[in-house]
Amino acid sequence: MKSVLIVAEHDGSALNPSTAKTVRCAQALAADSIDVAVFGSGIDAVAAQAARLNGVNRVLSVDRAENAHPLAAVIAPQVAALAPDYRYVFGPSTTFGKDVMPRVAALLGVGQISDIMEVLSADTFQRPIYAGNAIVTVRAPADGPIVATVRVASFRAVAEDGSASVETATTDATLPTHTRFVELQSDTGDRPDLQVANVVVSGGRGVGSKEKFDLLYALADRIGAGVGASRAAVDAGYVPNDMQVGQTGKIISPNLYLAFGISGAIQHLTGIKDAGTIVAVNKDPDAPIFEIADIGLVGDLFAVIPELEKQFGG
Amino acid sequence: MEKIMVCLKRVVDYNVRIRVKPDQSGVVTEGVKMSINPFDEIALEEALRLREQGKATEVLVVTIGSADCQQQLRTGLAMGADRAVLIESDHDVEPLAAARILLKMIEKENPDLALLGKQAIDDDCNQTAQMLAALWDRPQATFASKLEVNDGSLRVTREVDAGLEVIDVDLPAVVSSDLRLNEPRYVKLPDIMKAKKKSIETIAIDSFGVDTTPAFAVTEYAAPPVRGKGIMVDDVAGLVDALKEKGFSL
Ligand SMILES: Cc1cc2nc3c(=O)[nH]c(=O)nc-3n(C[C@H](O)[C@H](O)[C@H](O)COP(=O)(O)OP(=O)(O)OC[C@H]3O[C@@H](n4cnc5c(N)ncnc54)[C@H](O)[C@@H]3O)c2cc1C
Numbered sequence: 169m170k171s172v173l174i175v176a177e178h179d180g181s182a183l184n185p186s187t188a189k190t191v192r193c194a195q196a197l198a199a200d201s202i203d204v205a206v207f208g209s210g211i212d213a214v215a216a217q218a219a220r221l222n223g224v225n226r227v228l229s230v231d232r233a234e235n236a237h238p239l240a241a242v243i244a245p246q247v248a249a250l251a252p253d254y255r256y257v258f259g260p261s262t263t264f265g266k267d268v269m270p271r272v273a274a275l276l277g278v279g280q281i282s283d284i285m286e287v288l289s290a291d292t293f294q295r296p297i298y299a300g301n302a303i304v305t306v307r308a309p310a311d312g313p314i315v316a317t318v319r320v321a322s323f324r325a326v327a328e329d330g331s332a333s334v335e336t337a338t339t340d341a342t343l344p345t346h347t348r349f350v351e352l353q354s355d356t357g358d359r360p361d362l363q364v365a366n367v368v369v370s371g372g373r374g375v376g377s378k379e380k381f382d383l384l385y386a387l388a389d390r391i392g393a394g395v396g397a398s399r400a401a402v403d404a405g406y407v408p409n410d411m412q413v414g415q416t417g418k419i420i421s422p423n424l425y426l427a428f429g430i431s432g433a434i435q436h437l438t439g440i441k442d443a444g445t446i447v448a449v450n451k452d453p454d455a456p457i458f459e460i461a462d463i464g465l466v467g468d469l470f471a472v473i474p475e476l477e478k479q480f481g482g
Numbered sequence: 483m484e485k486i487m488v489c490l491k492r493v494v495d496y497n498v499r500i501r502v503k504p505d506q507s508g509v510v511t512e513g514v515k516m517s518i519n520p521f522d523e524i525a526l527e528e529a530l531r532l533r534e535q536g537k538a539t540e541v542l543v544v545t546i547g548s549a550d551c552q553q554q555l556r557t558g559l560a561m562g563a564d565r566a567v568l569i570e571s572d573h574d575v576e577p578l579a580a581a582r583i584l585l586k587m588i589e590k591e592n593p594d595l596a597l598l599g600k601q602a603i604d605d606d607c608n609q610t611a612q613m614l615a616a617l618w619d620r621p622q623a624t625f626a627s628k629l630e631v632n633d634g635s636l637r638v639t640r641e642v643d644a645g646l647e648v649i650d651v652d653l654p655a656v657v658s659s660d661l662r663l664n665e666p667r668y669v670k671l672p673d674i675m676k677a678k679k680k681s682i683e684t685i686a687i688d689s690f691g692v693d694t695t696p697a698f699a700v701t702e703y704a705a706p707p708v709r710g711k712g713i714m715v716d717d718v719a720g721l722v723d724a725l726k727e728k729g730f731s732l
Contacts, residue, residue, distance in 0.1 A: 179644070239649065240612065240622055240624070241615070241621050241622060244616065262643050263624075263625060263640075263641070263642040263643045264642070264643070266608050266612075266624070266625075267612065267622070267624050267625070268612075269612075270577070270608070270609035270610075270612035270613050270616075271612045271613070271615065271616040271622065272616075273578065273609070273613065274578060274581060274612070274613035274614075274616035274617050275616050277578075278578070278697070279576050279577065279578045279609075279697050279698060280577070280578075280607070280609050281698070282606065282607045282608055282609060283606070292701070296606065296706070297509075297604065297605050297606050298494070298500040298509060298603070298604060298606070299500075299603065299606065300706055301499075301500035301509075301705075301706065302500060302502050302509050302703050302704065302705065302706065303703070303704045303705075303706050304700050304702065304703055304704075305700065305701045305702040305704075306698050306699070306700055306701070307698065307699040307700075307701055308697075308698060309697050309698070344619075344621070346620065346621045346651060346652040346655075347621040347622075347623075347649060347650070347651050347652075348649060348650045348651075349647075349648075349649055350637065350648040350649055350650055351647075351648045352642075352644060352645060352646070352647050352648075353645050353646040353647075353648070354644045354645030354646075355645065363643075367732070391732045399661065402662070403661075403662065408645060408646075409627070409641045409645070409646065409662065410641075410642075410643060410644060410645045410646075415603075415606075416600075416601075416660065416661055418643065423730075424725075424730055434499075435496070441706070441709065445725075445728050445730070446709070446712075447721065447725070449721075458711070458714070459711055460709040460710075460711070461711075461712055462709075462712035462713070462728070463712055463713060463714075463715060463721060463724045463725065463728075464712065464713070464714045464715070465714070465715050465716075465717070465718070465720070465721050466714070467717075467718075472718055472721075475718040476718055476721070476722070479718065479719075479722045480722075480732040481732065
């Protein structure tokens with residue numbers, strides 16, 4: 169028996185796109201079946217959406233009040249309780265998956281493979297190390313479950329045209345009360361999610377202030393783009409942390425990435441290696457970002473952006 | 483809180499350009515600068531601040547690795563740690579084995595808080611803190627950017643993809659630090675001199691009775707595909723043309 173269990177990520181009302189990408193990765197395992205477990209409270213809509221993911225055989229809906237917020241200490245024992253039926257237990261390599269999956273692995277007494285970028289065979293995978301500066305091939309042990317997170321930028325989402333069955337699942341795992349959700353501070357407006365946006369406009373320290381970031385938002389809104397940032401821009405308080413792109417932020421793969429006032433440190437470049445086309449605007453002709461940019465323009469972003477805005481969107 | 487245990491890893495310094503060995507057996511680590519993993523340094527800084535604010539009484543730093551790790555423990559002592567323990571191993575230890583060893587240290591030392599970096603910048607695994615919390619059967623607060631000590635619990639702000647999540651965790655607990663938790667102090671020369679006099683306790687990894695043989699086989703190291711240098715344009719009109727050529731009509 170060689171089946172896959174995927175831990176779904178969602179916000180209570182819809183699936184996070186990382187789930188459909190994790191399913192794509194699982195398809196490469198040539199397993200007998202793929203099940204998706206949804207942990208939450210009042211999650212019929214999410215479970216129904218998971219059932220539409222192409223290639224999924226069964227959705228396990230674990231609906232209980234304790235699952236209202238994605239706390240690793242609460243979810244991990246339930247995943248571990250479902251795991252014995254599976255050869256693979258996968259989650260997305262998002263902050264959710266990174267938090268939950270190692271806890272699952274340890275409960276099962278096995279190691280974890282982080283950030284699978286390619287499936288080479290049923291037990292052999294490629295993953296990045298050193299901020300993506302080296303790629304290793306890793307072979308999992310012959311027995312025991314293979315617990316892993318999936319580097320979502322490496323996989324396209326599967327279509328939502330399937331029709332899996334949805335089953336209510338319960339586990340007898342004892343759930344701890346030592347970890348309690350307080351609140352989620354989130355001010356992501358209605359701009360496209362960085363992890364799925366086709367086009368991303370991104371700013372660095374060169375933008376100079378929170379107020380001046382408005383220039384980037386205006387440009388992004390003009391072309392329907394998501395907005396990202398370097399760590400320096402986040403640290404300086406220009407933008408919130410969820411906009412950070414890079415080794416410690418989001419790893420993204422838009423078709424087009426437009427970087428303004430970003431020098432191109434390796435930790436930043438790690439986050440955009442899979443972008444289709446990279447455009448860099450920087451006033452320093454020696455900025456390292458020009459080494460990897462497909463189109464580079466040496467110039468002052470404050471002059472370039474207003475002009476671009478005029479040219480874009482008619 | 484009384485004791486805080488901080489776990490450090492010795493890694494290739496983040497400024498070093500990583501190169502894969504020509505025979506693909508690993509990355510070049512000979513003769514390159516080694517440092518405390520930046521996330522672990524932040525974890526240590528946080529522990530020191532808690533002690534300085536009177537919210538903890540002792541900061542213990544622990545590392546697993548070769549005798550060379552004494553250098554990083556010395557830096558930890560120079561930053562202000564009270565004690566240092568080297569768990570000496572002649573081979574790399576996977577995160578699960580590291581967590582099992584660290585759990586043994588916890589059983590021995592009984593800390594109220596274990597502080598670790600969220601990931602080591604060499605293997606980028608991002609696992610050890612979570613695994614340690616699971617084995618210890620205690621709470622985990624990963625990717626912390628703010629930490630507040632309350633009576634018997636911590637309020638931790640976590641950097642998550644959707645923004646900032648705030649959770650309460652009862653002590654004892656495991657916390658893993660993100661980059662914005664704090665900015666580590668610079669070590670001053672007199673502190674380095676003083677740290678030289680502090681002793682480092684060394685424990686052989688085998689003495690814990692934990693099997694640390696790697697479970698995964700790493701069969702190949704490869705350099706990533708390089709993104710070649712593209713074209714440079716002179717002005718915005720050139721940029722728009724180049725985008726059009728690539729099929730973007732924005
Ligand atoms: C462990 C670790 C993890 C990290 N993780 C990340 C990460 O996830 N993401 C990340 O981004 N960084 C990360 N960093 C930080 C990274 O090393 C760099 O410090 C950071 O990316 C720099 O951001 P920046 O390019 O905006 O700033 P800078 O390097 O200061 O560059 C600013 C650029 O703006 C240009 N500029 C200034 N004014 C203008 C103007 N008017 N017009 C045009 N150009 C202008 C300058 O020429 C310069 O090139 C990490 C570092 C460490 C140690």
